Amino acid sequence: MLGGFRRPPWWAILLTVAAALLFVRLGFWQLHRADYKDELLRRYATAAVAPAQDFAEVARRPPSDAYxxxxxxxxxxxxxxxxxxxxxxxxxxxxxxxxxxxxxxxxxxxxxxxxxxxxxxxxxxxxxxxxxxxxxxxxxxxxxxxxxxxxxxxxxxxxxxxxxxxxxxxxxxxxxxxxxxxxxxxxxxxDADPASIYVRVHALDFGNMPPARHRAYAFQWFSFAIAVVVILFVLNRKRGSRPSRPTDSR
Structure with a gap:
């Protein structure tokens, strides 16, 4: 083992690796969700200025991830x-x-x-x-x-x-x-109409999970992965022995 550290038990290494991999995987999953929702927002913005299609045709085969x-x-x-x-x-x-x-x-x-x-x-x-x-x-x-x-x-x-x-x-x-x-x-x-009394600012409703929050959770999971590795090293750091006090010869 590295100087200043003692070898941890095998089960501690196994648990640390498993936890770190799980947290990293959860972090990447959150990043993928953020990217997916960003793509939905891009499609939404593009659709808002696209030529109008016939409703009957769209309703017959509605796209699952387009607007x-x-x-x-x-x-x-x-x-x-x-x-x-x-x-x-x-x-x-x-x-x-x-x-x-x-x-x-x-x-x-x-x-x-x-x-x-x-x-x-x-x-x-x-x-x-x-x-x-x-x-x-x-x-x-x-x-x-x-x-x-x-x-x-x-x-x-x-x-x-x-x-x-x-x-x-x-x-x-x-x-x-x-x-x-x-x-x-x-x-x-x-569609928005300047002459209308209604405020028409339609937006995708992600509830309380917009893309930014997914990225915040990803950072949290990656932080957990680093934390468990740091904890393993801290718990297995060798502690130096205290110097003995000189005895009084008088």
Missing amino acids: PRVRVQGRYLADRVYLLDNPKHDDRGGVEVYVPLRVPDSDRLLLADLGFLPGNGSGETPQLPPLPEGVQSLHGLYLPPPGHGFEMGGDALPRQTRWPKTTIYFDLDQIAADLGAKLYPRVLGV
Whole structure:
């Protein structure tokens, strides 16, 4: 063994190597997750400025890891509005507004995300502007639904008897059951419109695990790998013997 260190028992070396390899593997896994989400963000940014595709074609073969921009026609179910009451756009409060869209020649409804309607700081639900009637031509990104969030007290939608209905927990299955209709598995993030009262800043929802947090966890796991090796050496460092005190000859 190196000078100043004694040979550790075989089981200590084995445990140290196993732990270090595990931590390194977890670190690289976190880096791969960060790279994957960065790629999703790049695809999302590219899709936002891409030419719109026909919605029927995209819905027939939806890509699992892409966010196509689509064009679709349909009629709003203006009396069936849903408000998501926990978006993170504005400190003054507000709601994200979702409206079912009836698409021609389809037995499913498409939930359209009209955008964020800012509040006035009073805590009251903002006044919704009237929705246009007739067939609407919409453009937007075909997106996964927002994250579920934390549900307390079960499904609150059936207990509400007036529209619009408010929820802090977004679940397409619950909304479909409340509507008594089938829904497409994604939502339409309607394109931004300077003339609209809605704030339309659609973004991918990674919950509390954006790419930066994956990289932070990777650094943590790599630090653990270094730490277990350092601990092994520290625990097996030879301690020098204390010099003996001179005896008094008197």
